[in-house]
Each structure stands twice: as structure tokens, then as C-alpha cells.
Amino acid sequence: MADENxxxxxxxxxxxxxxxxxxxxxxxxxxxxxxxxxGVSLVxxxxxxxxxxxxxxxxxxxxxxxxxxxxDIVPRG
Numbered sequence: 001m002a003d004e005n006x007x008x009x010x011x012x013x014x015x016x017x018x019x020x021x022x023x024x025x026x027x028x029x030x031x032x033x034x035x036x037x038x039g040v041s042l043v044x045x046x047x048x049x050x051x052x053x054x055x056x057x058x059x060x061x062x063x064x065x066x067x068x069x070x071x072d073i074v075p076r077g
Contacts, residue, residue: 006045021035058070059073
């Protein structure tokens with residue numbers, strides 16, 4: 001399972017390792033299943049981190065008088 005304290009970058013790096021291992025065809029069935037389950041958990045963690053980052057993104061807009069304001073960027077989906 002993914003460590004909740006793992007950084008997004010570390011999770012992506014581990015996912016890449018898992019994909020290489022699975023693509024190599026050199027893992028036994030039990031190990032492949034374990035790696036797959038870990039990968040699913042890491043994907044979930046990455047999606048949660050991306051969703052959190054998306055919610056923090058703001059767009060700066062300039063008013064006619066030159067004032068600056070922040071607006072939430074609405075995610076496309």
C-alpha cells in the first residue's frame with residue numbers, strides 16, 4: 001500500500017519501477033498481483049495529490065482600475 005506521507009514525485013517514481021517490473025515479465029504471479037495492488041494504491045494517492053493541488057490553484061485577474069484579485073480556477077472535467 002502507498003505511504004500517505006510519500007511525495008507525489010516519489011509515488012510516480014515507484015509507479016515507474018512497478019511498470020518496468022511488470023512489463024519485464026520476470027515476476028511470479030503472486031509478486032505481479034502484489035505489485036499491481038501497490039500500483040493501484042499509488043495511482044489513488046497521486047490522484048488525491050493532484051486534486052488537492054488543483055483546488056489550490058488561483059487565477060490572478062486585473063480589474064479595469066488596475067486592481068488585482070484572485071479567482072478559483074474551475075477544473076475541466
